[in-house]
Amino acid sequence: MKKIAVCFIFLAAFMLSVSPGFCKSKNLVYNGGFEHKKTEALPSGWLVKTYRGTSAESSFDDVEKHSGTYSYKIKINPPGGSVLLYLDKNIGKIKQGKSYQLTLWLKAQNIGYSPNFIAPSVRYNFKPKKIHPYPTIDLMSEMKGKNGWVQLTMTNTAPLGAKEITLDLMLTKGTIWIDDVEITEVSNQ
Numbered sequence: 001m002k003k004i005a006v007c008f009i010f011l012a013a014f015m016l017s018v019s020p021g022f023c024k025s026k027n028l029v030y031n032g033g034f035e036h037k038k039t040e041a042l043p044s045g046w047l048v049k050t051y052r053g054t055s056a057e058s059s060f061d062d063v064e065k066h067s068g069t070y071s072y073k074i075k076i077n078p079p080g081g082s083v084l085l086y087l088d089k090n091i092g093k094i095k096q097g098k099s100y101q102l103t104l105w106l107k108a109q110n111i112g113y114s115p116n117f118i119a120p121s122v123r124y125n126f127k128p129k130k131i132h133p134y135p136t137i138d139l140m141s142e143m144k145g146k147n148g149w150v151q152l153t154m155t156n157t158a159p160l161g162a163k164e165i166t167l168d169l170m171l172t173k174g175t176i177w178i179d180d181v182e183i184t185e186v187s188n189q
Helices: 002-018 139-143
Strands: 046-050 056-061 071-076 083-087 099-109 121-128 136-138 150-157 162-171 174-186
Touching (some): 099 121, 121 150, 136 139, 139 150, 162 174
Antiparallel strands (some): 046 083, 056 071, 083 162, 099 150, 099 174, 121 136, 121 162
16 A cells, blocks of 8 residues: 555656646746736836827726736827836846747737837847847737737747846837736747
């Protein structure tokens, strides 16, 4: 009976060690699910910069969300402009030569170019050593014709000299909801 119990424990430990859900890397983005509020309109760990001449409203949305209690909603009033949503601190202690995957969920309504022809985008890079050209997800092409939540991903390898990861969303027109932002270390293939 003792041998069966030992075999069972060994088998359970083995199953847990090879299961993808248990081997998933830690999310490096603090408050990527927008569950913690710094103020009634600003998530903890994030900043919003509204550029001159832009009228925008930001809020937590407990109805339109991908998971959890809230998503973060930014509505840019006509005629549009520029709003930057970004981490209040870059992600540090990364490993040079390692790959990092950005995953986030977005929902959009009436997005478009700003009056100055700036495109809405997600930008993710390293610092002080950067990747050129700047890794960008063009939201106009990724969200075109799509209703509901869309998962976007991008993977980049930290170059020699990189010490931090930077992440921001440039929003220009319409309404966007964002939820479940993750950056995880992934194995290099």
